[in-house]
Amino acid sequence: MGRSRVRILLAGEPRAEVDSHARDLLTQGFEARRVESLSAGSAGKQDIVVVAGKYQPSVHAPARIADLVGPLKSRAILFLSDMDPQSFSVFEQAGFSFINVTTDMSVKSLVGLIAQVDPHAVYQASKTAALRTSVSNGIADAVADLFGRLRANPVAPPLEESARQRRAMDELIGKSPMSVWMDLIQNYHDGTAQHCALVSGYTLAFARALGAGELQTGRLFDAAFFHDVGKAMTPLEVLDKPGALDPDEWEIMKRHVVHGYDILSRDPHTSGEIARVARDHHEYLDGSGYPRGLRAGDIDDITRIITICDIFAALTEKRAYKPPKPTEEAYSILLSMAGTKLDPDLVRVFEKVVAESDGGQRPVKSAA
Template sequence: MSSRNSPRIYIVNSHQEHREQLHKVLARLYNVISFEDNQSVIEAMRLKLPDLVIVDDRVLENGRGCLTDKRNDEALSGVPFIITGNSLPADVLGPDSASELDAYLSRPFSKNQLFTRIGDQLSRGTEQAWEQLPDLEKSALQRTVEDFLVLSDAIEAKEPLNISETSESCQPLVEAINNNRIQGVLDGVKGHHNYTYVHSLRVATYLSVFGHAIGMRDDELLTLSTGGLLHDVGKMVTPQDILNKPSKLEGDDWEIMKSHVDHTKDILDRTPDVNAGIVVIAMQHHEKLDGTGYPQGLAGKELSELARMAGIVDIFSALTDERAYKPAFPAEKAFAILADLGDKMDQKLIKVFRHTLETAHVYAHV
């Protein structure tokens, strides 16, 4: 369910059925208000600015309408628009469209395409704020988010990933970790709406901090960062409906969620030069010491230290992440939940991780 803090999205669509369908799909995650015509949405925007407007090209009369109004009105011009339609963007947006940042989504579009585009548009402000960060934090965030776009394009085209490119994009993150400058990275990613990116970057960061604390350096840290960034790439194939479901996943939904590891395997199988550490992180982060994990049900000594670390960090990151339907849990609560998992997890390593965060001074504000 959307909460009071969920982003506010206005839908403008003169086609009643399409408008209602879109409203229904988005209302679970966002505060949505629907409008039939240009005038009413512009009036509503003047009363309360939304975070995003999704406008159908059928209401953009001759490429005009509310899009032109918002461009000409300074108070409204910063609101991102997504335009949905049948024609090519240039037909709708006019000759100046190349310089516009508004996004276009061709009908018919999938829910996944819709949610991805919404995430990109809602994140624009967060990404712009990175410009103000010191160089190291800025490049750690910018390089990884750029790489994430490259990864998602490659996955959609069913092409191999370029592992050395991803490793290179993680280099500033490793440097930030070497210099104990992770707080700016963790703070910077808050508010970004590509959840798989947010989660992956946080896992990459915590995993590398953990590795650094137990003596790993250089290439080993780069493997942890790269593995962290790639550990859930299979989720790019998982339907957004399932990824964003506010309730506990059961039955088929849970099977589909678990299959993200199989998708990751397919993606890594067609990718050359993936080192063993990355494979372990990606394939074993959901395994449990007592054999109740997935996909293989590995147990005890079958789980290397790296797999155990990845499992701890994955759960910790998920618990301390803010989602549309749940607040971020404080570290204290996350560690209490990890302790409750008892024999499923390596409790000794959990203590080391906890100590790591305390000494890195990030414990109080994960």
């Protein structure tokens, strides 16, 4: 019988710094989370406790930390910045064996300490990270292949393609926190593949937050996965331009919604709702969107959902010409659009997806 997974429990202040360490470990394949306290029964015998943050003599007294980590003292790591050499000696004399003795506060340094505590935990994490990377590359490669085929022959793709992608994304998101999944997809080199994968993944998470059933989730995913197929007809020099588009280029870019509708309308399996979402996902409630300037009553719920996911993905994705916006900042932009351009009730529910995408750690502002 194999060993159960080792959890990395992080405690300390400032909270943002500890959260950052937790997210870094998640990306490396560890099961990691910040904890407010280590109450009886909250930690297993195989868990590793990391006391992180900025060293404060009044807070990080050896006796106090010993009380905090309890029976896990032999599996406790002190990962504290700004600790002086004399304090190292005090902790060593108090029986703490794993202390960061360098000024390097990177995840590499923390993983090195974890390896000293439990080499098998690092082995488990490396296998998890490799599997995640393999699955995420498979997802993005499949999307890139789809667009390559569409550019050569703009024929509506089989609906089975979205079913395969949904299974792959369910597997990846099911085994990884949203924040980890997002980091994996963001590192993919093809911008269109990256964007479609992000929108599809956010849509899966949004369907879950909305309490959608299997059939409704499938409809939402199909619409999300095919929403940008029209970009296959957009010149690559426009799609990949490393800067702002000029007015003529912007007009070319906007045509992708019409191209998508035309492509998807050629097959009865995608000609209805899926084609409509491809055409209308840039429409806004106040009539300021394109291509038809639809208003609230003319925009159905499934399109409203995909539009929110599309905007959030565009804001949070990494591109050669821009860094990703933090999830809180991206959600603040959605909030500013709620009620005028976006459905405020849906934006409110989307808060759950934002929290998951940020590792489930930071609170976000709710839509009014």
